[in-house]
Amino acid sequence: MYWRESRVIYKDAPSNEKLQRWEYSEQVGTVLVGQKGAALTSLSSWIRFKIVWMIFFALGLGTLLPWNFFMTAIGYFKYQLRDVNVTTDRLHLNGTDEVDGTDGVRENYLQGKFGNMMTLCAMLPLLIFSCLNSILLQRIPEVVRISGCLAAIFILFLLTSILVKVSLEPIVFFSVTMLTIVLINSFGAVLQGSIFGLAGLLPASYTAPIMSGQGMAGTFAAFAMICAIASGSSQTDSAFGYFNTACVVILLAILAYLALPYLEFSQYYFNKGKSEWKKDKGKEKDRVCKMDLIKQAEDLKQKAKRAECGQWK
Structure with missing residues (x-):
């Protein structure tokens, strides 16, 4: 150390x-x-102090990569919502239909509404829970919020991966998918706010790896889609690979977060932030007590004046 x-x-x-x-x-x-x-090389020093940077990079990657994979697999979801009495094996990997004007396949009602409903079910809970973060911050411990949200998203993607191999009715599949989208974005909003709040306890340079990890998430998802198209994989196989990869990344993010409190570098800043928060809280209590005393003194003065006026009358 x-x-x-x-x-x-x-x-x-x-x-x-x-x-x-x-x-x-x-x-x-x-x-x-x-x-x-004694002398130590700069390489060992770099590894010692930059491991926290890499952990926050993994957390940033784990917050957005699962959802990016979910959006990348939109062709799979539309394929699952196809009419069972119509052959749709010619559905392109990018989610568009092959329409030749004679026997081409066109989107049904659920397929046509999927994109709009997906956006609504994603953005609405994201907005709501982003606003509720300030309330959850005071009521739920930070370790429960971050590890709990990561575990919940992991379970949701694991179930989504299992559903790839299960045949469901289109309306049932549509309902389950929309519920999954709502839950993923609800937990994701709480997770992102909590991670940025945790990074705020460290120097300002440790906010950058979170943003870098989120940027890498989009790049990685796009690269995975290109590989799936180049390999000629089917919709179900591609989606199965997307969701399994997301599960692995979330699991790595959980392990990285659990290792963070045991690092001396992060312990120093976390303890420092907690002590400063307690000092500010104590100062706030003192300020409130002083204001109460001043208010009580003013009330006593007013009562005394009223009593003097009553005696004079």
């Missing part, structure tokens, strides 16, 4: 009483000099 006071980096952490006088070092120098004169 390496700490820095001024421009010198020392080995071994200070005592808890003197912790506030020290600053965690993120510098990547050529050599780190310890109290005993």
Whole structure:
């Protein structure tokens, strides 16, 4: 564990009483000099301090990659909503129909409404739960919000992956899919707000990996779709691969988050943020108490004036 006071980096952490006088070092120098004169390479230092960056990158990837895969598989969902008495094996991988003017297949009612309903069921809960994040922040612990949302999204994608191999009626499949979309985006809204709030306890540079991970999610989903088209995979096989990959990424994000509290770097900033929050909360209580005392004093003065006026009359 390496700490820095001024421009010198020392080995071994200070005592808890003197912790506030020290600053965690993120510098990547050529050599780190310890109290005993030992030298370490910059590579080991980079790995030690950047592992938190990689964890937040994985969390950013885990928040958006599942939903991007869900949208990428829109051709699969429309294929599952086809009329069973019509052959639709010629459905393109990108979700469009092959219509030749003679015996081409056209979208039915559920297929035509799927895109609009998907957008509505995704954006509405996303808006609602993004607004409710401030309330959930005070009532639900951070570890429950993040790990619980990741676990819930993992279960939903696991069930979606299983449904690829199960034959359902179009109306039943449509209803189950819309319910799944609502739940995924509800948990996703809480998850994103919680992760950005967690990153706010660290230096500002640790918000960037979340955004980078979310950007990589879209790129990865598009690359997976290109690979599926190039390989000539069927709709069900492609969707099965999408959903299984999403499950793996979510599982990795859960493991990365569970490892985060055990890292010394994150422990330092998390404990620092909690102590500052407690101090601010104590100051707020003191301010409220002072305001109450001032108000009580003013009330007493008014009562005294009223009593004096009554005696004078």
